[in-house]
Amino acid sequence: MLCEKVQALLPQSQGSPEGLPAKEAAHLGSCLQCQVHASQYASIASSLASMRHQVAPIDEAHLASVLEEYETLADVIPLNPRRRRLRKAISTGRAVTAVTAAAATVVAVKLLTKQRLAS
Amino acid sequence: MQSVSLDVLTQKAKQGSKKAFSEIVRRTYADTYTLAYRLVGTSEDAKDVVQETYLKAHKGLQRFRGDAQITTWLYRITANCANTYLSKKLRHKHDVLENDEEVIDLNVQRDPAHMAQIVGLRSELTEALEQLPAKLRTVVVLRDIYDMAHADIAEQLQISESAAKVRLHRGRQKLKELLYPQSTEMEEGSAHAV
Ligand SMILES: [Zn+2]
Numbered sequence: 001m002l003c004e005k006v007q008a009l010l011p012q013s014q015g016s017p018e019g020l021p022a023k024e025a026a027h028l029g030s031c032l033q034c035q036v037h038a039s040q041y042a043s044i045a046s047s048l049a050s051m052r053h054q055v056a057p058i059d060e061a062h063l064a065s066v067l068e069e070y071e072t073l074a075d076v077i078p079l080n081p082r083r084r085r086l087r088k089a090i091s092t093g094r095a096v097t098a099v100t101a102a103a104a105t106v107v108a109v110k111l112l113t114k115q116r117l118a119s
Numbered sequence: 120m121q122s123v124s125l126d127v128l129t130q131k132a133k134q135g136s137k138k139a140f141s142e143i144v145r146r147t148y149a150d151t152y153t154l155a156y157r158l159v160g161t162s163e164d165a166k167d168v169v170q171e172t173y174l175k176a177h178k179g180l181q182r183f184r185g186d187a188q189i190t191t192w193l194y195r196i197t198a199n200c201a202n203t204y205l206s207k208k209l210r211h212k213h214d215v216l217e218n219d220e221e222v223i224d225l226n227v228q229r230d231p232a233h234m235a236q237i238v239g240l241r242s243e244l245t246e247a248l249e250q251l252p253a254k255l256r257t258v259v260v261l262r263d264i265y266d267m268a269h270a271d272i273a274e275q276l277q278i279s280e281s282a283a284k285v286r287l288h289r290g291r292q293k294l295k296e297l298l299y300p301q302s303t304e305m306e307e308g309s310a311h312a313v
Binding site for chain 2: 014
């Protein structure tokens with residue numbers, strides 16, 4: 001019965017006796033059958049951990065498409081909100097300047113027309 | 120840019136540098152792709168997940184506080200995107216099943232050509248991982264390969280922490296059954312004998 005209990009706990013402790021209650025840890029120390037299961041879980045755990053540093057080969061074409069999509073998006077949504085506000089302020093400023101310039105031109109043309117008509 | 124650390128690049132990217140963000144993508148792409156591949160199981164699906172991951176990262180970069188490494192932050196986003204992707208895919212397959220009444224294998228499809236390219240990833244363990252149901256595989260990959268905390272896994276997969284732990288337990292058990300079938304058979308045999 002204790003074998004079953006110990007073996008049910010082994011996935012959680014990954015085969016280590018350290019994660020087990022004292023009674024179960026003591027059983028693991030003396031039961032060969034449970035030790036086999038424990039070593040299998042421990043072996044799986046260390047193999048999985050070692051996979052962390054294995055990486056798939058880079059697909060350059062896909063990487064390029066990711067970068068391209070980001071570049072396009074970055075133009076639409078600038079990263080920095082301060083910069084976005086600044087850009088908005090600049091474009092608003094430009095619009096105001098353009099409207100002022102247009103109005104000034106209209107006034108100047110009217111004045112010139114008046115002067116021409118008077119002379 | 121080559122000699123600049125990822126932390127510095129992250130700061131620059133947050134200040135609006137497109138070059139810095141592109142460099143982050145270049146440096147983290149292989150890791151992000153590998154994780155995506157391990158989670159979704161095919162190169163095409165992994166590419167979609169990677170694309171979505173960097174879009175999300177770009178949109179959310181201002182919210183990245185820098186209390187973890189950017190690679191860890193990207194892993195979380197990848198896990199979240201892969202989970203959403205797999206859920207949508209499964210839902211779609213269920214729809215097809217209901218509409219066409221065809222029997223469809225709900226296991227994630229494999230891509231043998233690309234698999235052969237992934238030198239080093241091909242091992243008994245990789246094959247066993249691929250045989251796990253996606254729900255179990257995701258948790259095992261995130262916890263046992265990427266050392267992600269239970270709370271983070273639960274948050275990214277939108278499940279409770281206890282559900283994440285149960286999936287991990289089942290996933291580890293299932294992996295052992297796949298890798299050491301004799302041991303499991305012996306155990307079952309002795310249980311029947313008793
Ligand atoms: Zn025992």
